[in-house]
Amino acid sequence: MSHVQAFKLNELKLYLTYRHTSLDSVQYQGTFHAHQGIEILIVHEGSGTLVVDQKSYEVAPGTLCVFQPYQLHHIQMNIQPGKPFVRSVIQFEPSLYENYFEKWPSLLAFFKQIHTSKLPSPCVYGLSGDEPFHLLIEHLEKKRHALGKNNELEEFSLFLVAFFHAFKPIWEQRSGKTETSLTRTVHQAERILVWLENHYTEPLRLKQLAGDLHLSPYHLSHLFKECTGSSISDYVTARRMQQAVMLLNSTDLSVALIGEAVGIANCSYFCRLFKSHYGYTPHQYRKLT
Numbered sequence: 001m002s003h004v005q006a007f008k009l010n011e012l013k014l015y016l017t018y019r020h021t022s023l024d025s026v027q028y029q030g031t032f033h034a035h036q037g038i039e040i041l042i043v044h045e046g047s048g049t050l051v052v053d054q055k056s057y058e059v060a061p062g063t064l065c066v067f068q069p070y071q072l073h074h075i076q077m078n079i080q081p082g083k084p085f086v087r088s089v090i091q092f093e094p095s096l097y098e099n100y101f102e103k104w105p106s107l108l109a110f111f112k113q114i115h116t117s118k119l120p121s122p123c124v125y126g127l128s129g130d131e132p133f134h135l136l137i138e139h140l141e142k143k144r145h146a147l148g149k150n151n152e153l154e155e156f157s158l159f160l161v162a163f164f165h166a167f168k169p170i171w172e173q174r175s176g177k178t179e180t181s182l183t184r185t186v187h188q189a190e191r192i193l194v195w196l197e198n199h200y201t202e203p204l205r206l207k208q209l210a211g212d213l214h215l216s217p218y219h220l221s222h223l224f225k226e227c228t229g230s231s232i233s234d235y236v237t238a239r240r241m242q243q244a245v246m247l248l249n250s251t252d253l254s255v256a257l258i259g260e261a262v263g264i265a266n267c268s269y270f271c272r273l274f275k276s277h278y279g280y281t282p283h284q285y286r287k288l289t
Helices: 105-116 134-144 153-175 188-199 206-213 217-228 232-250 255-261 267-278 282-289
Strands: 016-022 038-045 048-053 055-059 065-066 073-077 086-092
Touching: 016 055, 016 134, 016 153, 016 232, 055 065, 086 134, 086 153, 105 153, 134 153, 188 206, 188 217, 188 232, 206 217, 217 232, 232 255, 232 267, 255 267, 255 282, 267 282
Parallel strands: none
Antiparallel strands: 016 086, 038 065, 038 086, 048 055, 048 073
16 A cells, blocks of 8 residues: 655645744755745845846845746855844645635735736845734744644635735835736746656656657756756756655654655655755754754
8 A cells, every 4th residue: 555645735735834944054055946836935034145037136134035836946045153044935826725815806816916927026125024924924833733624725715815915015015016918938947847846756757758848858958957957857856855845844744654755765765865965864854843
């Protein structure tokens, strides 16, 4: 009997971490990457640089960043002794929640624009610790572990409606209204990422990937390396490690089952690979966080 589970955002429903602290820069030395769904990053402490769509942006306390589905981005934080990186992260699949916004047409339009339109900038700067959405995130973080499976979606949808209601005037004041007619152009590398997102827990098959996207294996590998700075196999490994971190933070699954869930059935190999990426074994990482 297999215990492997597919932990995608339409099953996790919503991933949230509040004021998570990193004391070393190991996990921020990687290459470009992307995520399924929307990711909202709020920086409480720390500074660094973000690269999105071949543009560079400063990251500092009070910065909020929006990453659209499968949008390539890279963040490099300057973590030093006494200068940690403290952030809150919200990640969700927008299609799960769109219908909950339908009673508020203006809010629904804003919600759609954030995940489909070409944004003038992925960052909003100068936010204070008194912004209303900070309390919303803190409140959900405190109660989410006690939520039953039957009422998770309702609670998460109420949170997102309240969050975007608080975020909308801030976005429009700082960034201006987003043009609904300008749909974000999807890069070829993002099409590769969509395929990898659906298959990264399986053995990597470049021929199948190339055939599905109607590209030669050579062109596929060259294009991906040029856009992300990483080989496809290295990206898949990094993606598995990223998902493992998410599962360690958000579930009580055993390390062995987390390894299986990300496509690595050999627990010893999974632990070695995880330590080579983050400097800690999965057990040590879970205790630290």
